[in-house]
Amino acid sequence: MNQFYLLLPLLLLLQWVANAQTFNGTLRIDPKNPRFFTDNSGKAILLTGSHTWANFQDIGLPNDKPFDWKGYLEMLKTNNHNFIRLWVWEQAKKAAWTEQLVSFYPLPYQTVQQEGKTKFDLTKWNDEYFIRLRQRVVEAGKQGIFSVMLFQGWALNKSSIRSADPWEFHPFNPQNNINGVGKAITNNNQDDSDLPTLHSMKNGDVLKHQEAYTKKIVETLNDLDNVLYEIINEGGTKEWQYHLIHFIKAIEKKLPKKHPVGMTHAVAIKPTMWNQDLLDSPADWISPADEPLDWKYPNSSFLIDYRSKLPMNDGKKVIILDSDHLWGCGGDYAWVWKAFLQGLNPIFMDSWQKLAYADTAKIQWLSPCLYDIDYLPYQLVRKNMGVALTMSQKIDLAKSLPQPQLASSGYCLAHHNYSYLVWAERNKYLTLNLRNTSGEYEAEWYQPTSGIFKKKPETIKGGDYVVLASPFPAEEAVLYLKKK
Numbered sequence: 001m002n003q004f005y006l007l008l009p010l011l012l013l014l015q016w017v018a019n020a021q022t023f024n025g026t027l028r029i030d031p032k033n034p035r036f037f038t039d040n041s042g043k044a045i046l047l048t049g050s051h052t053w054a055n056f057q058d059i060g061l062p063n064d065k066p067f068d069w070k071g072y073l074e075m076l077k078t079n080n081h082n083f084i085r086l087w088v089w090e091q092a093k094k095a096a097w098t099e100q101l102v103s104f105y106p107l108p109y110q111t112v113q114q115e116g117k118t119k120f121d122l123t124k125w126n127d128e129y130f131i132r133l134r135q136r137v138v139e140a141g142k143q144g145i146f147s148v149m150l151f152q153g154w155a156l157n158k159s160s161i162r163s164a165d166p167w168e169f170h171p172f173n174p175q176n177n178i179n180g181v182g183k184a185i186t187n188n189n190q191d192d193s194d195l196p197t198l199h200s201m202k203n204g205d206v207l208k209h210q211e212a213y214t215k216k217i218v219e220t221l222n223d224l225d226n227v228l229y230e231i232i233n234e235g236g237t238k239e240w241q242y243h244l245i246h247f248i249k250a251i252e253k254k255l256p257k258k259h260p261v262g263m264t265h266a267v268a269i270k271p272t273m274w275n276q277d278l279l280d281s282p283a284d285w286i287s288p289a290d291e292p293l294d295w296k297y298p299n300s301s302f303l304i305d306y307r308s309k310l311p312m313n314d315g316k317k318v319i320i321l322d323s324d325h326l327w328g329c330g331g332d333y334a335w336v337w338k339a340f341l342q343g344l345n346p347i348f349m350d351s352w353q354k355l356a357y358a359d360t361a362k363i364q365w366l367s368p369c370l371y372d373i374d375y376l377p378y379q380l381v382r383k384n385m386g387v388a389l390t391m392s393q394k395i396d397l398a399k400s401l402p403q404p405q406l407a408s409s410g411y412c413l414a415h416h417n418y419s420y421l422v423w424a425e426r427n428k429y430l431t432l433n434l435r436n437t438s439g440e441y442e443a444e445w446y447q448p449t450s451g452i453f454k455k456k457p458e459t460i461k462g463g464d465y466v467v468l469a470s471p472f473p474a475e476e477a478v479l480y481l482k483k484k
Contacts, residue, residue, distance in 0.1 A: 026225045026257050027146065029284060032398040035313045035343040037260065037285075039225075044397035046340065047146065047320060048385040049081030050350035056086045056136060058105045059095075072352065073139065080386030082144045083320075083347055085230060086136060089152050091166035092176075096154040106132065108213055109171050114178055120171040122179045122209050130220050141226035148227055150214055150244070151199060153235020153266065172198065172206050181205050199236035201243065214244060215251055222255045228285065229259060234267040234325065238277045241266075245282045260284035260318075265325050268295055275304060278317070285318040289325045307335065310411075312402045313343035324349035332377055333384040333448045337423055337478055340388045341411040343402040348381050384448050391446075391480065395419045406433045417462070420481040430468045430479065437462030439483055445471050446478040459484070 025040035036044040053059060054067040076084065089095075089104040110124040137148060154166060167173055172182040184204025185197045197203050203210075221227050229248055231241045245261050252258050263283035266273040272293070278286035291304040304311060307326050313319050321344040323331035331348055339346035352373055400415040408431040411423035417437045424430045424445075434441075441460040446453050454471045460481065470477045 024225070027228060027260050028258075029260070029318060030398055033401070034315045035318060035402075036345070036397060037318060038398070042398075044392075044400075045082075046389055046392035046397060047083040047345040048336070048340070048347060048389050049076060049083040049145070050079070050348050050352060050382055050385070051083075051085035051087065051147075051324075052350050052352040053087050055084065056133065057089055057107075059089070059102060061100065061102060069136065069139075073143065075352065075382070076140075076145065077143050079382040080389055081382070082389060083147060083345070084140060084145050085147045085149055085233075085322075085347070086133075086140070087152075087233070088149045089154075090171070091152075091169045092171070093169040094166045096166060107171060108216070109177075112178060120177045122171065122177050122181055125216060130216065133217070134220055134224075137221055137224055137227060141224060144226065146226050146228045147230060147262075148217065148221065149230045149233055150217060151210070151232035151236065153199065153233050153269070167198070170198070172209065181209060199232060200240045201237065203240075210244070211247060214247060218248055218251050219255070222252065222257050222259075225257070227259045229261045230287075231261070231263055232266075233264060235269055236266055237269070237271070238266075238273055238281075241283075242281055249282070262286060262320065264322070265289040267293065267325055272296070283317070285320050287320050287322045287325055306339075307331075310335075310338045310342045310344065312404060315343070318345065319343075320345045320347055322347050322349065331381060333380040334423075334476060336381060336384045336388055337448065338411050340392070341402060341413045341421055341423055342404070343413070346385065346388070348378075348385065350378060350382070351375075352378075380449060383451065387446065387448075387451075391421060391478075394480070395421065407431070418483050420479070422479040422481065424468075424470045424477040424479055426474055426476050430470065432466050432468065432481070434460075434462045434466055435464055441481050441483050443468065444480045444482070446480065447472040447475050448478065449475060 027037040027039055027045070030036050030038035030044045033044050036046060038044055052072070055069065055072055058066055091104060092107060093101055093103050095102050106126055106129040107120070108126055108129045109120040109122055110126050111118050112121050133148070169176065171177055172185065174180055174182045182205070184202070185206060198206065201207070231244050241263050245263060248261050261283055262285040263278050263281045264287035265275070265278060267289055275288040275291055278288055288304070288306065290302045290306055292300050292302070294300070306321060321339050323335070329349065329351070336346045396415050396418065400413050400419070403412050403414045404410045406412045406414055406420070407422045408428070409423045409425050413421040417439070420432070422430065422432065439462050441462065442455070443460060444453060444455045456471060460466055460468070468479065470479070
């Protein structure tokens with residue numbers, strides 16, 4: 001038995017190498033169209049797909065069924081998704097959205113018994129955590145899925161529900177570890193300034209443990225191609241996120257593979273984070289939010305509106321537009337298409353759970369979103385992300401730019417003089433500006449709710465404005481205009 005445990009690290013390494021997937025290289029920003037990533041194929045790649053809260057760690061109450069990981073992967077495959085966020089939770093128990101004592105497992109540290117209490121030893125890794133992480137990245141990678149989250153903003157020492165504060169069960173709480181780590185955060189726990197000390201450069205001795213954990217993740221996954229890193233979900237100060245982006249890039253300088261690192265909007269923390277902080281960051285990709293934030297200015301109108309009047313991506317960053325940071329629970333098929341046609345990569349926070357209880361109080365632990373897996377609007381979002389991915393592979397995405405001025409709907413992704421993807425509003429004719437084009441085009445229409453494609457037989461000539469009638473006049477539609 002002792003010999004087995006001595007050989008365990010070598011056996012794990014051999015297993016990891018055997019499971020490593022071969023891709024077309026790691027992702028990098030496409031130099032021809034920096035709104036998207038590319039790989040060794042040289043083709044621009046749209047990233048889109050569903051993600052959900054329990055797709056890595058087990059979340060729940062006693063006697064709950066484990067998350068259906070295989071079923072989840074099958075859903076991604078069926079809907080032609082190529083991107084997920086692999087969610088990470090830092091605390092052992094409690095969630096910011098419910099007062100029920102939900103648990104999260106596994107965590108990255110081993111536990112010991114001390115004075116009758118289970119505590120974490122922050123100097124010893126829990127192999128189960130990293131084995132599962134790698135296994136899920138490998139299994140998702142067989143379908144071309146990307147993204148690994150490192151930290152969780154809902155594990156701050158402040159919470160939207162004070163009695164459900166996750167800090168009480170966090171490994172960095174000095175009451176929960178045998179290493180005396182986290183005293184700087186505890187001392188700030190009574191501070192009403194709401195400064196996110198856990199994920200900031202003011203977190204004292206916690207930072208070196210966050211760096212050690214980050215280094216362990218990067219080294220565990222470095223040989224895999226299907227990885228993007230996300231520093232944290234909805235949390236962390238600007239300086240702290242910048243620091244960890246640089247930290248990951250410095251580690252990978254000494255390793256064989258280099259992976260994109262992303263920065264997502266902190267949303268509900270102080271000091272306020274701005275989208276400009278993301279644009280100015282050293283990140284390879286970003287996930288922005290609306291401005292001004294609705295929680296801070298509840299009666300305001302959005303000046304930067306990623307929900308309905310989606311701004312065009314100017315190419316300064318790859319933008320992975322996440323419904324999570326806009327609604328929490330929201331988004332529809334129209335949002336998917338409008339985002340894609342504006343040069344954005346839309347992804348969807350999906351409850352993806354079968355609600356088995358009639359009493360919603362019993363399932364409140366599940367998530368803030370009480371939508372069943374069969375909720376029709378979410379099914380349409382899933383399907384249309386997959387169709388958008390298919391359409392992105394039909395056109396030359398690297399040469400396709402958002403050009404809203406060419407369409408009366410205001411949403412058009414155009415490869416000049418070759419192809420046009422255009423959003424068409426219901427009960428309206430679609431006017432296109434083809435004045436600076438030549439030759440003849442053919443039209444194929446797609447209706448997002450029915451999934452029907454229709455080709456219209458007429459030839460469309462360039463060199464002028466054209467006014468087109470959709471074959472689905474009472475419904476929204478997508479036009480694919482292709483040069484003959």
